[in-house]
Amino acid sequence: MRPTQVLRGGGDVPLGKYGSYIGPWGATGGQKQRGIITYGLSPNRQNPFAGAGHDAIFNTFRRFRSQVLYIAPPFIAAYYIMDWATERNQYLNSKAGRAEFGEEE
Template identity: 65%
Template sequence: MGGHLDPKNGIFLGWWGDLGCPTPQRITTYSMSPNRQRPLAGAGHAAIFNVFRRFRHQVLYVAPPFIAAYAIMNWAVERNEYLNSKPGRLLEGGDE
């Protein structure tokens, strides 16, 4: 039941499963045996050296702001503890 030209309704392709289309040509399929595939080949080696390379290139952009933020926060915590202590209150003119 191949396809034929119906002058009234157009082209009839055929019933389901036999659609009268020409067989596809020039389709190349490549495959590899599952036991020859190595999906994680070199992943450990690449991960170690990639992380080191990325860290080395980004550390100067990330570390100084973190160091500055840590130093400021440390100073603020120590200043707060001093001002809320007995000597700090006496120095600032507050009551005991």
């Protein structure tokens, strides 16, 4: 009857070759873990803005360089067309333009 009383008693009672009571049914206790302990620190906790300014400048330049030929020509064409249309409208509404093209409208 003596081993049964020890098992039901709980606590840190020496038992078996491991030297401690491992707990009731379903407990996750067991032999103490031994070995190498490692610690880690995630990269965003170390220095989250390391090189952010440098990367922002060069990444922005790289992205601009790769997209400029898709964006610039339509904007340049639109600028010259609007400039021509504005000058043409101003000329047609001027005294010289009305005298030249006044009877056509």
